[in-house]
Amino acid sequence: xxxxxxxxxxxxxxxxxxxxxxxxxxxxxxxxxxxxxxxxxxxxxxxxxxxxxxxxxxxxxxxxxxxxxxxxxxxxxxxxxxxxxxxxxxxxxxxxxxxxxxxxxxxxxxxxxxxxxxxxxxxxxxxxxxxxxxxxxxxxxxxxxxxxxxxxxxxxxxxxxxxxxxxxxxxxxxxxxxxxxxxxxxxxxxxxxxxxxxxxxxxxxxxxx
Ligand SMILES: *[C@@H]1O[C@H](CO)[C@@H](O)[C@H](O)[C@H]1NC(C)=O
Numbered sequence: 001x002x003x004x005x006x007x008x009x010x011x012x013x014x015x016x017x018x019x020x021x022x023x024x025x026x027x028x029x030x031x032x033x034x035x036x037x038x039x040x041x042x043x044x045x046x047x048x049x050x051x052x053x054x055x056x057x058x059x060x061x062x063x064x065x066x067x068x069x070x071x072x073x074x075x076x077x078x079x080x081x082x083x084x085x086x087x088x089x090x091x092x093x094x095x096x097x098x099x100x101x102x103x104x105x106x107x108x109x110x111x112x113x114x115x116x117x118x119x120x121x122x123x124x125x126x127x128x129x130x131x132x133x134x135x136x137x138x139x140x141x142x143x144x145x146x147x148x149x150x151x152x153x154x155x156x157x158x159x160x161x162x163x164x165x166x167x168x169x170x171x172x173x174x175x176x177x178x179x180x181x182x183x184x185x186x187x188x189x190x191x192x193x194x195x196x197x198x199x200x201x202x203x204x205x206x207x208x209x
Contacts, residue, residue, distance in 0.1 A: 046070050065089025078102050082123065097125035114138045132156030145169045164188025177201050 048060035052071030080092035084103030116138030147159035151170030161170035179191035183202030193202035
């Protein structure tokens with residue numbers, strides 16, 4: 001009856017002490033058996049947190065995974081990396097750009113496309129792109145030859161050309177009707193004529209005055 005009202009914490013602490021004694025017998029210096037003095041009248045103010053037990057005045061016996069004067073801090077083993085915060089034992093809250101159980105993995109929020117690799121550069125997650133791709137997500141193809149005349153690079157080295165242009169860099173104009181008399185197609189359906197010739201297809205001989 002004397003212990004009535006002290007609650008389950010007392011029972012738990014007694015049990016823990018007992019376990020300590022038992023393991024202490026078989027494996028001498030380990031555990032908390034020696035010197036584990038539990039005062040049932042002990043007061044801890046502020047109280048022990050996270051199911052810690054007040055074993056002596058202002059001394060908390062913390063449950064597994066917690067530490068600190070009042071067992072206020074959670075332990076994370078391994079420690080949270082890259083500035084992660086230990087929320088509860090084994091659970092890290094990771095800063096943006098990091099993930100994984102211990103915040104040890106970098107995550108590129110939008111992903112890395114086309115074989116790009118997400119790595120941390122000075123603590124910032126970043127896509128490292130294969131040589132023929134660029135952009136924050138490696139979403140832009142590189143056309144080393146350039147895409148001229150309004151062409152768009154759609155895949156490494158491949159230009160998509162507007163109508164009227166052809167060639168790897170969209171550099172060749174197309175004249176639906178060929179230019180005559182040595183004239184040259186200089187833009188879609190536009191011929192540049194040699195001297196003495198004129199007309200849309202250089203088909204007319206100039207009159208000399
Ligand atoms: C613990 O504190 C209480 C008062 O808060 C006091 O009466 C008691 O003697 C203390 N116990 C020890 C072992 O110092």
